[in-house]
Amino acid sequence: MLDFKVAKDTCTRCGLCVADCPAHVIDTAEGFPLITAEKEAGCYRCQHCFAVCPTGAVSILGLDPAESTPLTGDWRPDPAQLETLIKGRRSVRRYKPENLEPELMQRLLEVAWHAPTGVNTRQVRFTVIDDRDKLASFRDELLAGIKRLVQDNALPEGLAFFADFVKLWEEQGVDVLFRGAPHLLVASVSSKAVSPLQDCVIALSYFELFAQANGVGTVWDGLAKIAIADLVPEAQATLGIPEDHTLGYCMAFGKPAVQYARTVQHRGALIHRV
Template sequence: MVQLKINEELCIGCGDCAADCVHKIIELSDGIPFIISGGENNCLQCQHCLAVCPTGALSIMGLDPQDSLQLPADVPSSIQMENLIKSRRSTRQYRQGNVDGETLDKLLKILAYAPTGMNRQKVSLTVVNDIETMNTLRQRTYSAIQAKIDSNEPVSETQKWIIGYIKGWQDGADYIYRTAPHMIIASAPRGIGTPVADCVIALSYLELQAPSMGLGTTWCGLAKTAINEFAPELITELGIPDDHEVGYMMLFGEPTVTYHRTVQITSDRVNFPKLKKQ
């Protein structure tokens, strides 16, 4: 339900809500915003109208503008954002313990703000939030790989690549999951148009927020490939819906390693095209 409500005592008739509405379903009558006939069906529920209202006069979907964070808030400066991005590292050394539940809950609530295609907000986050479950997932993955080896059945090139990591496991090393205590799997319905992109965006937000909460992360394509190729039944057992595309998986936990400087990366992979006018 859109439930657009206007506090006429606060509304100054500026029209910012109408001007910023993506689908132009808001118009003004005598300076007061209203939704045009049939407009509710085209509402993206993006809440831009609530966010852009300078006086907090507009409520939508039953949300009170007073419950929103007031801007400008304590946002990072340009140099702080630059340092955050440059200092990002993949964590491959973790403390063997569960992340505090309050910290994890706060992190997941922040991820709800990650953007999605057409504001569909259909990304599901499957969180392995205790180390015992993570250890079971780890063991079953390597056992499935070993079972494939023992079967002497033909293997694909992708499977050959993953099989190469079994030697490390036999020697006491975990090159797939990096002994991480936790993992988060982002998935979304296949029919929404941008399921994988939406998942990757959500995990990108997690990766940037995590260090500020004392957590490290690793994008784990190895786990995604290993599970898909050798133990797909784990996807169902983890509770991921059958109609979902698994976008990506990310390891996380408290790191045991501290980095003291950024790496140095340069890139010439930038293209500035010029198009001919027709």
């Protein structure tokens, strides 16, 4: 049930909710918006109608407009600061040996989960290792699995370099898989989703920017993704990732032990205008 309701005493009958509905399921009766029973199945549950109503007269899915953050006044971030954040973010590969505060981690995950998904399916699942000792144990499991492949000469073609990671850890204590980060975030989604890989990458992109805005370092961890998804797939069971999920990507994160002094200078954007 959509539980679509309109407070007639505050509805101005402006028509914004009708015009902004991407599924075109909102009609009007006696001038007031409504969604008929036969059109409910076509609703994307995107909440555009809920968000666009200037008076907060529209409610859907049992939500209370008064509990939302108002988008009034100068609520957008400063463009120059946002530009600096985007240009100044770095892939962090040196971390402090301590956990993030639980409250901060929860906030990062909750905000990142607002990232858009294909057809608003909202099925991205965040699997997070929230303790550095747990990640150390998981790293040992992955490296042990990779070592077995090395001993059996069973590393897939093109991935022989993973043998070097085992050697570096055993001989020098160098953690190439997670770069010494205390935490790992894995984004996965049902393989039946409309755009599983894209949904995961978009969600992690939102996580990274909000994390870095909060002083948290991140690194896109393709090596961990390969190790978990392709080399030691039993590690997915350790993480509790559902069997019917596509593992989109991984991101290691934590308090950075490095501070960068300036943005880098990339060459101009590759742009093709049509």
